Amino acid sequence: MPGRQIPSPASVWAALLLALALPLTAAGELPDYMDTGQSRLQLCSDQAIRAIGIFNVGHSGLYLEDCQDAARILEPVPKQFTLKLARQFSGEDLRQSARELLVDNLDLDSESDLKGSLECLADAYVDGSDGDRFDVRYEPASGLSFHVNGEKIVHCGNDSNSEKYFAIWFGHRPFNERLKRRLLEGAQG
Numbered sequence: 001m002p003g004r005q006i007p008s009p010a011s012v013w014a015a016l017l018l019a020l021a022l023p024l025t026a027a028g029e030l031p032d033y034m035d036t037g038q039s040r041l042q043l044c045s046d047q048a049i050r051a052i053g054i055f056n057v058g059h060s061g062l063y064l065e066d067c068q069d070a071a072r073i074l075e076p077v078p079k080q081f082t083l084k085l086a087r088q089f090s091g092e093d094l095r096q097s098a099r100e101l102l103v104d105n106l107d108l109d110s111e112s113d114l115k116g117s118l119e120c121l122a123d124a125y126v127d128g129s130d131g132d133r134f135d136v137r138y139e140p141a142s143g144l145s146f147h148v149n150g151e152k153i154v155h156c157g158n159d160s161n162s163e164k165y166f167a168i169w170f171g172h173r174p175f176n177e178r179l180k181r182r183l184l185e186g187a188q189g
């Protein structure tokens with residue numbers, strides 16, 4: 001066709017490599033800070049989450065007001081656990097997993113013993129897709145909340161065990177022991 005320029009093979013390869021590289025770098029990036037309205041939380045540590053050590057399922061981050069508070073992760077300090085998904089997840093699977101991990105880590109007899117804010121947040125998970133960001137936040141003054149892509153989905157309040165929700169990732173029987181160790185060690189420098 002007259003007037004139509006055909007791109008050189010080098011420019012095609014450069015564009016293809018750039019297109020392939022962008023989703024890979026963008027998918028793992030988390031914001032350096034989260035302003036909660038009550039606290040300014042900094043990203044203290046982040047870690048890729050892989051299934052069977054090979055398949056990327058997401059990227060996690062631990063946010064704290066002071067990174068040294070990682071030593072007090074299950075105490076009432078402002079904090080946020082972030083999961084940026086790299087694949088689709090079922091909200092029902094996440095709800096069931098949260099309930100089971102809370103029962104195990106809080107030494108409860110059964111899921112029926114989950115009450116108040118812990119039950120509220122465990123039941124808040126929704127279906128997620130590649131690129132979605134789930135934030136579980138705790139503020140001592142207001143309690144637990146769950147956010148998807150920066151939008152608050154539910155506020156669960158604050159009762160005597162709200163800060164213990166983070167036992168899912170940082171308790172004595174966490175979701176993944178290596179993830180727990182790497183996030184806490186990364187936060188403490």
